[in-house]
Amino acid sequence: MSRDLHAQTLTQLAAGLERGDFSSVELTEALLGRIKSHNQTLNAFVTVTGEQALAAAKRADEARASGNAGVLNGLPLVHKDIFCTRDVLTTCGSRMLENFVSPYDATVVERFAGAGAVVLGKTNMDEFAMGSSNETSYFGPVKNPWRLECSPGGSSGGSAAAVAARLAPAATGTDTGGSIRQPAALTGTVGLKPTYGRVSRYGMIAFASSLDQAGVITRCAEDAALLLGVMAGFDERDSTCLDHPVPDYAAGLSKSLKGLRVGIVRQHFDAGLDEQTGAAVREALSVLESQGAVLTEVDLPNLDLSVPTYYVVAPAECSSNLSRFDGVRFGRRAEDPEDLYDLYCRSRGEGFGAEVKRRIMTGTYVLSAGYYDAYYLKAQKVRALIADDFRRAFAGVDVIAGPTSPTPAFKLGDKTDDPITMYLNDIYTIGANLAGLPGISTPCGLVEGLPVGLHLVGPHFGEETILRCAHQYEQLSDWHQACPEDFR
Amino acid sequence: MRGDWEVVIGLEVHSQLATESKIFSGAATAYGAEPNTQACLVDLGYPGVLPVLNEEVVRMAAKFGLAVNATVAQRSVFARKNYFYPDLPKGYQISQYELPIVEHGELFITDADGNDKRIGITRAHLEEDAGKSIHEGIDKSSRIDLNRAGTPLLEIVSEPELGSAKEAVAYMRKIHTLVRYLGISDGNMQEGSFRCDANVSVRPRGQKELGTRAELKNLNSFRFVEKAINFEIERQIELIEDGGKVLQETRLYDSDKDETRSMRSKEEANDYRYFPDPDLLPVEIDAAYIEAVREKLPELPDAKQQRFISEYGLKADDASILTGSIALADYFEAVAAATDAKAKLAANWVIGDLSGALNRDGLDIDVAKVEAAALAGLLDCIADDTISGKIAKEVFDAMWAGEGSAYDIIESRGLKQITDSSAIESVVDQVIAANPGQVAEYKAGKDKLIGFFVGQVMKETGGKANPGQVNAILKDKLKN
Numbered sequence: 001m002s003r004d005l006h007a008q009t010l011t012q013l014a015a016g017l018e019r020g021d022f023s024s025v026e027l028t029e030a031l032l033g034r035i036k037s038h039n040q041t042l043n044a045f046v047t048v049t050g051e052q053a054l055a056a057a058k059r060a061d062e063a064r065a066s067g068n069a070g071v072l073n074g075l076p077l078v079h080k081d082i083f084c085t086r087d088v089l090t091t092c093g094s095r096m097l098e099n100f101v102s103p104y105d106a107t108v109v110e111r112f113a114g115a116g117a118v119v120l121g122k123t124n125m126d127e128f129a130m131g132s133s134n135e136t137s138y139f140g141p142v143k144n145p146w147r148l149e150c151s152p153g154g155s156s157g158g159s160a161a162a163v164a165a166r167l168a169p170a171a172t173g174t175d176t177g178g179s180i181r182q183p184a185a186l187t188g189t190v191g192l193k194p195t196y197g198r199v200s201r202y203g204m205i206a207f208a209s210s211l212d213q214a215g216v217i218t219r220c221a222e223d224a225a226l227l228l229g230v231m232a233g234f235d236e237r238d239s240t241c242l243d244h245p246v247p248d249y250a251a252g253l254s255k256s257l258k259g260l261r262v263g264i265v266r267q268h269f270d271a272g273l274d275e276q277t278g279a280a281v282r283e284a285l286s287v288l289e290s291q292g293a294v295l296t297e298v299d300l301p302n303l304d305l306s307v308p309t310y311y312v313v314a315p316a317e318c319s320s321n322l323s324r325f326d327g328v329r330f331g332r333r334a335e336d337p338e339d340l341y342d343l344y345c346r347s348r349g350e351g352f353g354a355e356v357k358r359r360i361m362t363g364t365y366v367l368s369a370g371y372y373d374a375y376y377l378k379a380q381k382v383r384a385l386i387a388d389d390f391r392r393a394f395a396g397v398d399v400i401a402g403p404t405s406p407t408p409a410f411k412l413g414d415k416t417d418d419p420i421t422m423y424l425n426d427i428y429t430i431g432a433n434l435a436g437l438p439g440i441s442t443p444c445g446l447v448e449g450l451p452v453g454l455h456l457v458g459p460h461f462g463e464e465t466i467l468r469c470a471h472q473y474e475q476l477s478d479w480h481q482a483c484p485e486d487f488r
Numbered sequence: 489m490r491g492d493w494e495v496v497i498g499l500e501v502h503s504q505l506a507t508e509s510k511i512f513s514g515a516a517t518a519y520g521a522e523p524n525t526q527a528c529l530v531d532l533g534y535p536g537v538l539p540v541l542n543e544e545v546v547r548m549a550a551k552f553g554l555a556v557n558a559t560v561a562q563r564s565v566f567a568r569k570n571y572f573y574p575d576l577p578k579g580y581q582i583s584q585y586e587l588p589i590v591e592h593g594e595l596f597i598t599d600a601d602g603n604d605k606r607i608g609i610t611r612a613h614l615e616e617d618a619g620k621s622i623h624e625g626i627d628k629s630s631r632i633d634l635n636r637a638g639t640p641l642l643e644i645v646s647e648p649e650l651g652s653a654k655e656a657v658a659y660m661r662k663i664h665t666l667v668r669y670l671g672i673s674d675g676n677m678q679e680g681s682f683r684c685d686a687n688v689s690v691r692p693r694g695q696k697e698l699g700t701r702a703e704l705k706n707l708n709s710f711r712f713v714e715k716a717i718n719f720e721i722e723r724q725i726e727l728i729e730d731g732g733k734v735l736q737e738t739r740l741y742d743s744d745k746d747e748t749r750s751m752r753s754k755e756e757a758n759d760y761r762y763f764p765d766p767d768l769l770p771v772e773i774d775a776a777y778i779e780a781v782r783e784k785l786p787e788l789p790d791a792k793q794q795r796f797i798s799e800y801g802l803k804a805d806d807a808s809i810l811t812g813s814i815a816l817a818d819y820f821e822a823v824a825a826a827t828d829a830k831a832k833l834a835a836n837w838v839i840g841d842l843s844g845a846l847n848r849d850g851l852d853i854d855v856a857k858v859e860a861a862a863l864a865g866l867l868d869c870i871a872d873d874t875i876s877g878k879i880a881k882e883v884f885d886a887m888w889a890g891e892g893s894a895y896d897i898i899e900s901r902g903l904k905q906i907t908d909s910s911a912i913e914s915v916v917d918q919v920i921a922a923n924p925g926q927v928a929e930y931k932a933g934k935d936k937l938i939g940f941f942v943g944q945v946m947k948e949t950g951g952k953a954n955p956g957q958v959n960a961i962l963k964d965k966l967k968n
Contacts, residue, residue: 326574
């Protein structure tokens with residue numbers, strides 16, 4: 001197939017399918033072929049669902065022939081292995097769920113399927129989404145397509161690598177502290193984390209319920225807008241999912257940036273930021289300015305507290321969320337337990353990896369009697385202060401812009417012995433999770449051959465604004481089109 | 489109770505709420521289904537599933553709160569109570585902790601001296617029930633039935649203001665009556681829909697500080713509550729008098745042995761690590777909602793009892809029995825309204841023969857084989873002297889057996905009372921003539937023999953003679 005289908009964006013592929021340039025089956029076959037040739041190198045997938053994908057593609061082609069094409073009819077995508085997919089392995093990157101076949105579909109999975117999308121497989125991830133490098137996965141780390149000895153970021157590293165390497169035009173991800181945006185930045189892709197409550201969490205295996213949000217990793221903002229329109233919206237199965245109208249996200253993309261107020265946070269450009277990454281981001285900001293955006297400095301005084309706050313709140317919730325993995329009803333069960341206690345200890349001891357255990361223990365500690373006030377309650381108070389900072393900032397600006405991650409991709413193994421340094425990787429992204437705000441990362445440069453991202457955060461339900469800003473930036477830059485050499 | 493010791497008891501009553509579906513899922517709550525057939529993915533705690541509140545439970549809790557004169561919180565919060573147990577699928581129970589939906593309530597019981605005693609209700613909160621572990625009959629393993637997991641419960645916590653096992657039972661009965669009045673629980677204790685834990689301590693009379701308490705778990709009948717508490721009181725007093733110390737611990741009541749025994753001590757107690765459940769929004773209800781609930785409250789047991797006393801002239805005890813359930817009270821009122829007989833007679837019949845027949849056949853009042861209107865018809869026959877009270881019992885039994893209305897049965901069996909004086913007089917004459925010996929004794933002063941003569945007359949008339957007339961005529965004739 002000479003048409004290089006894998007090189008096209010989702011929007012381009014949608015047009016091609018519509019015109020009848022190729023069928024969904026052809027497209028699916030082409031991408032399954034690429035997955036076959038490259039996944040061994042990248043380890044981006046836990047499961048490839050070739051047969052189901054081809055069957056779905058065939059159905060999509062038939063639907064189109066009979067005039068019943070959905071919005072995403074015949075378009076391939078991949079799901080992070082945190083989303084429950086009926087009759088398909090859903091591992092969450094953990095030995096605990098190594099053999100877990102979900103009996104139901106997550107709402108996100110259901111909505112994409114309903115729109116006619118074709119699922120190529122389930123992508124590798126940090127175990128239970130706890131990690132920023134994909135190294136905590138029980139199934140081994142994902143390699144960064146830009147440089148194989150580097151991490152693609154995490155926890156949605158498999159999704160990011162699959163999109164960056166053109167194995168799939170789009171992927172779902174989840175973002176609890178930066179797990180969509182950071183890997184997007186590190187792999188030269190676009191990563192969108194919507195407002196908390198914009199997308200249903202039903203069927204998404206919970207890490208930290210008050211922070212988790214489903215989103216997408218794509219090749220451009222336009223594709224992200226297309227997918228968000230399908231996945232967003234009220235779901236009665238998730239009490240925290242908000243009943244807020246879903247706009248036509250694609251419609252507003254072309255609006256000019258003239259007069260858009262872009263806030264810059266001084267602390268984002270402090271010592272922790274890699275110099276060249278900073279230069280790339282500044283360059284991107286001047287592009288926005290050249291389009292009529294107005295840059296102003298904003299203050300987020302409690303920003304430095306976001307990482308410690310996050311590492312109290314998220315482990316606390318995870319320690320409770322992961323209690324259901326007890327070896328009793330599903331997941332790993334220790335063989336020949338002596339008694340109940342032994343069943344618990346060994347099932348969980350064998351099933352969970354080191355980082356997950358670390359967070360369960362931290363979370364258990366901060367919730368225990370005598371420590372609750374000093375840690376959990378205080379963290380919740382600081383979280384409210386951080387949310388207030390953003391609210392005040394958004395009174396004067398439409399978007400807050402800065403770097404997504406302090407450095408380009410780091411080498412696998414470089415930070416695994418030092419959790420704190422690893423945690424600091426999410427310093428620019430965590431604030432949006434704590435405040436429940438939407439954020440997007442779009443490629444804005446290459447530093448020594450590795451991509452870096454521009455991070456745009458909007459107010460609650462400000463997806464249209466950040467998508468437009470990213471899209472307009474993409475019209476004047478070609479960083480999002482850059483492709484790692486071995487995957488063209 | 490021993491005079492030099494004071495007993496302090498607080499109760500935690502768990503009342504299952506009578507909803508169709510579970511508190512956080514759409515699965516049915518019906519009792520008695522095959523194990524694990526009424527547990528959906530949410531109840532099973534599957535990865536990725538989320539709880540969604542059944543709003544009906546909020547309305548029910550608000551109803552209860554208003555009925556016990558409590559504050560119904562406009563904002564309450566669900567929290568997670570974390571502990572591991574195989575019948576707790578998520579590894580945490582969703583409950584309410586810092587901000588329960590009901591606080592600062594009260595109800596009144598009658599104490600040993602017959603006075604009203606106020607018992608404070610600290611709080612009532614909503615929570616989900618756990619599943620059931622079955623250990624019996626299986627070697628070295630246990631089975632789990634998760635049908636009950638996620639069933640809505642209202643946990644009602646009293647102040648430690650109950651002074652005896654009797655008071656504890658009286659309080660529990662009041663709550664039991666109330667939740668059924670409100671229609672928020674079926675109160676079925678055999679099925680575990682209504683059960684309680686009791687916190688029991690003793691202290692020397694006059695001492696200010698409370699003694700160390702033991703918590704008695706899972707008492708599922710009024711009788712067990714009384715027996716378990718009494719056993720525990722004796723145990724604690726003996727222990728202290730022997731120089732020992734009561735330990736703060738959880739104890740289980742064994743009804744077979746009639747004793748409590750230690751389950752776990754305070755040191756072994758779980759740290760539940762409560763925190764607000766991030767999967768659920770705070771429950772927010774406004775004043776208008778609460779008022780709407782208030783408007784729909786039924787007449788409550790205490791008010792109904794007072795009304796029965798003043799409106800029907802009943803004794804407090806009878807009024808209390810008749811207001812024990814709305815169905816019984818309604819039945820009584822229906823009888824009283826439909827009959828010309830006095831309300832007191834209606835009360836006697838409802839409490840006596842009717843309740844007796846229901847008990848004997850194990851029936852609820854709403855399926856009584858003699859309906860209120862029919863019983864009223866029977867009472868009319870007593871009131872207008874068609875039959876005597878004694879004959880009425882026979883008629884009632886026939887009605888219960890489905891033989892028709894009181895009037896039909898009286899007619900077909902020829903039970904109509906003889907009120908014709910000349911007819912009675914002739915029977916009396918016969919009896920006097922046939923029993924000269926007794927007549928002589930009577931005339932000699934043995935007044936008690938009047939009963940004998942009445943009996944003879946009744947025997948002759950098949951019980952149909954009007955007893956009052958028989959008495960008067962006999963006395964008159966024997967005078968001579």
